[in-house]
Amino acid sequence: MLRDKFMEGFGTLVRSELSVLFRRRRTWAMLATIACIPIFLAIAVQLSGSTIPPGEGPPFLDRVSQNGLFVGFTAMILAIPLFLPLTIGVVAGDTIAGEANTGTLRYLLIAPVSRARLLVIKFIGASAFAIAATATLMITGIIVGLILFPVGPVTLLSGDVISIPAALLRIALVAGYVTISLMGLSAVGLFISTLTVIPVGAMAATVVVSTVSQILATLPQLEIIHPYLLTFNWLGFADLLRAPMDFHSMAINTIVQIAYIAIFGSAAYSRFTTKDILS
Amino acid sequence: MQQSNYAIETQGLTKSFGSHNAVDQIALQVPRGSIFGFLGPNGSGKTTTIRMLLGLAEATAGTISVLGHAIPEDAGVALPHVGALVEGPAFYPYLSGRDNLARFDSADSKADPKTRKARIESALARVGLTAAAEKKVHAYSLGMKQRLGIANALLQPREILILDEPTNGLDPQGTREVRTLIRDLASQGITIFISSHLLLEIEQICSHLAVMSAGKIVAQGSIAELSFSEIHNLTLKTPDADKAISTLNSLDIEARNEVGLIKANVIHNFIAPETIADALVKAGVKIQGFTLEAPKLEERFVSLTGEGFDVAR
Structure with missing residues (x-):
């Protein structure tokens, strides 16, 4: 019964949230910039002409000119540390603080929508953006790869060769892996967004969290906490590029991200449901 | 649900920010069907009170009942029957007027999506915004935003309308239209709770008044009660x-x-x-x-709240 009550009108508000998010020019500008990453990468490789020795530049860079399907992977690795967290910071940091800043938050709450429901819907919105961002990057990567480079069966890290459809499946899995990582960061951003009415502050703080976490992961003295860091497994999807496929790192990363979603989701809930809306 | 004579009733309602009581032990009694003027100078605690009535801010002490429902506990039950304009209108500037209304309406889980379009159109028509409905809100004048805010409060048949400074930014023509609209709504039995620091506005349409000063209610009652015994x-x-x-x-x-x-x-x-x-x-x-x-309401107001530009404290 309680569940029915919570779900009443839920889909309507999710649709409304997505339509508001994806009708903002800012959202499209960020997705367009994300799409530029594989495009510039592919053009740079194409123009340089010379073959890149293995081991130089980002992983897989040397393979891009041999097989266009690697454009997406390489672009993803480039975008994970900074660019994707930046866009997630903007979207997740804006969730509550942005509505509070324009004053629309008070009109949503007296509509009325319960605060718990609004948080869930905001998280769904941020997650939808994470999906859109990784999908944009990978799909653009595939398209420019097809245009600029030969495309064929893919040689995996393990040396095995897989067919193009099997490679596309792995591309989708990597995109899913990164999406889950970004959802963990979204939960952090959602929490920070409940703390302020200045959206830019929440956006910046979210990006800072992701950056600090990545810095901590480079300090060997802190090895003991590394596995618990939000970003520690973000680049660990190499397992998905072996044959047979190994889901071990995917499982670990998913558990860590779920833990972050649970912790920061609860923190956001306890903060937001007791907060006076004075803006 | 216990049927109270009051659409809104508070007891000992207090809101403290630190050691400062922005709202201090107020007992509001808004009779059903009244046009209730909520007067007070800037900073007297009117908007803080309204925020508490709508469950946006939590009371430090005291109780609130809106249509017989406790706030904030049963806000989800009471608020669909309440339309409100709180501290100025607020919209998504990159959406059109019509899309903004659709956004707020879809936040209300009790609102029927099937009738949404018709309800939005009739609310827009009611405030004279039909022609500007497709314009993005960032191109709206302050007066148009104010009208759109009133339209938002009228998306559903309501039992109470809470209007905080509803004629802010409106030209004299617009102010008169809003007054006519309020009288019209009140004649349908809707309780109207209207806060203002502009006395003329209130004097002409209200049946009841409460005057706030420095967080306290210094006078409350029907216009007749307040002007006589005087x-x-x-x-x-x-x-x-x-x-x-x-x-x-x-x-x-x-x-x-x-x-x-x-x-x-x-x-x-x-x-x-x-x-x-x-x-x-x-x-x-x-x-x-x-x-x-009899003294004009304005003189009465000044005698209750003090003269000049000083904020109440």
Whole structure:
């Protein structure tokens, strides 16, 4: 019964949230910039002409000119540390603080929508953006790869060769892996967004969290906490590029991200449901 | 649900920010079907009170009942029957007026999506925004935003409308339209709770009033209750000041001479105006002008809340 009550009108508000998010020019500008990453990468490789020795530049860079399907992977690795967290910071940091800043938050709450429901819907919105961002990057990567480079069966890290459809499946899995990582960061951003009415502050703080976490992961003295860091497994999807496929790192990363979603989701809930809306 | 005579009722309602009581032990009683004016200078706690009534801010102490439902516990039950404009309208600037209304309507889980379009159109028509409905809100004037805010409050048939400074930014024409709209809504039995610091606006349409000053309610009741049981002002214009004052004194009226005008406070119904005029004429006082009237709401307001631009504290 309680569940029915919570779900009443839920889909309507999710649709409304997505339509508001994806009708903002800012959202499209960020997705367009994300799409530029594989495009510039592919053009740079194409123009340089010379073959890149293995081991130089980002992983897989040397393979891009041999097989266009690697454009997406390489672009993803480039975008994970900074660019994707930046866009997630903007979207997740804006969730509550942005509505509070324009004053629309008070009109949503007296509509009325319960605060718990609004948080869930905001998280769904941020997650939808994470999906859109990784999908944009990978799909653009595939398209420019097809245009600029030969495309064929893919040689995996393990040396095995897989067919193009099997490679596309792995591309989708990597995109899913990164999406889950970004959802963990979204939960952090959602929490920070409940703390302020200045959206830019929440956006910046979210990006800072992701950056600090990545810095901590480079300090060997802190090895003991590394596995618990939000970003520690973000680049660990190499397992998905072996044959047979190994889901071990995917499982670990998913558990860590779920833990972050649970912790920061609860923190956001306890903060937001007791907060006076004075803006 | 217990049926109360009051659409909104608070007891001991208090909101503290640190050691400062922005709202201090107020007992509001808004009768059903009334047009209730909520007056007070800037900073007297009106908007903080409204935020608590709508469950946006939590009371430090005291209870709130809206349509018989406790706030904030049962806000989800009460609020669909309440339309509100709180501290100015707020919209998504990159959406059109129509899309903004759709956004807020879809946040209300009780709102029927099937009737949404029709309800939005009729709310837009009601505030005269149909022609501008497709424009993005960032291109709206302040007055248009204010109208759109009122349209948002009218998306559903409501039992209470809470309007915080509804005519802010409207031109005189718009202000008159809003007043007409409010009277029209009130005639349908909707309780209207309207806060303002503009007295003229309130005086013309309200049936009941509460006056806030420095977080407390300093007067509350129907317009009739507030204007009577009242000291009325006597003003006399005459060249015979001394004679006039002694005549009034003989009638137990304490009069004073203020820059050529004789003024006095007379308890209502203590003495009929014609009796005073008669006595003055008999005493040979030349009368150039004579009035005895209840103080205007504005004077009453100033006497309750203090004069000048000072914020209440």
